[in-house]
Amino acid sequence: MSSRLLNLSARRPIFPRGLVKPTQRFNSSATDNLAKTALYDLHVEYGGKMVPYAGFSMPVLYKDQTHIESHNWVREKAGLFDVSHMLQHRISGTNATRLLEKITPSDVKGLKPFTSTLSVLLNEQGGIIDDTIISKHGENDFYVVTNAGCRDKDLAFIKNEIDAIGSGIKHEIITGGLLALQGPEAAKVLQKFTNYDLNQIKFGESAFVDLEGDKYHVARGGYTGEDGFEVSITNDKVAQDFAYKLLEVDSVKPIGLAARDSLRLEAGMCLYGHELSEEITPVASALTWVIGKSRRSADDEIAFNGKSVILDQIATKKTNLRVGLTVKGPAARDGAEIFAAGEHDKPIGIVTSGSLSPTLKVNIGMGYVPRKYAKAGTQVEVLVRGKFRPGEIQKLPFVKPNYFR
Structure with a gap:
């Protein structure tokens, strides 16, 4: 995996692919060719x-x-x-499970009918092409949702992987x-x-x-x-x-x-192009839990993309990690540099998302730091508007989930 994001030693902020500079999420350039949803x-x-x-x-x-x-x-x-605007897929056929277990690290075969899992589409280096939800409807019959912003590359990626398998897969787009x-x-x-x-x-x-x-x-x-x-x-x-x-x-x-x-x-959830990119693995993004236990075995029938890289990262723990953080003063937006407390010579990490938390009424964010700084309670400083602001690493999520289980 490239070290552009995870080896943060340069003075200038280093961005994952798709995050070449700090983005303004909702102020993109206007275009005459915008699609419209049903609503x-x-x-x-x-x-x-x-x-x-x-x-x-x-x-x-x-x-x-x-x-x-x-x-x-x-x-x-x-x-x-x-x-x-999200892209809905139906993937079915005798090789549908084989496809999904090749392009994701999830235990797709082990899913019960009408259960789902968060997962990630992986390139050959173990980087995340997109995050996704996979719902199993039956043996070799799946409903999959991916991101609108990754539409073209996702479709090209899936087509190439289907072509490599050769037969037994039907891929439909649900409108x-x-x-x-x-x-x-x-x-x-x-x-x-x-x-x-x-x-x-x-x-x-x-x-x-x-x-x-x-x-x-x-x-x-x-x-x-x-x-x-x-x-x-x-x-x-x-x-x-x-x-x-x-x-x-x-x-x-x-x-x-x-x-x-x-x-x-x-809720501590990733946004593609901010917390996730093709140069970030599930291990670095604190999504190791999406890798099924059965998929980590050498005896697993299908090796998922980037398996050797990802298993090595799990074993050696040599990646930076996605963390939560709170920051005093103005909110630290994506691209803000993170420094060890009292050490301003070079950044140790970067903020990937940040804003005021309306629920907690404090400024929160997520970013990547070396593992030795990733423990909750670690004091850091974040460069915001030209000033070093006190920050603290926090456990994710910031707000306890309210799921119906």
């Missing part, structure tokens, strides 16, 4: 401030809501997110709407629209549920740390009509990208 008209009607994001026109905020109010609403009630209903009242709200007992679906599980006169895929999980569901509705109009009905419930508000980012940061 675009709803966003406009509700006063969404539309911005370019991953090639789509997406709402960052809605009228009459501040970022803090949106964030807190999800922590207290239920927020509706449009995640239809339509993907709605994420998140927050402590999400289950109560969604239950109003179905006779299916949603208590049967625990965190990390899914089912085809009767909604709007048909059966649609409902997965319990999300990107906020709260209880919630992601509902895949393959008809654009049905998806939009259902979103309108959800928003008629008093406890539901539409929520945009700004709160989605601060919620996931409090």
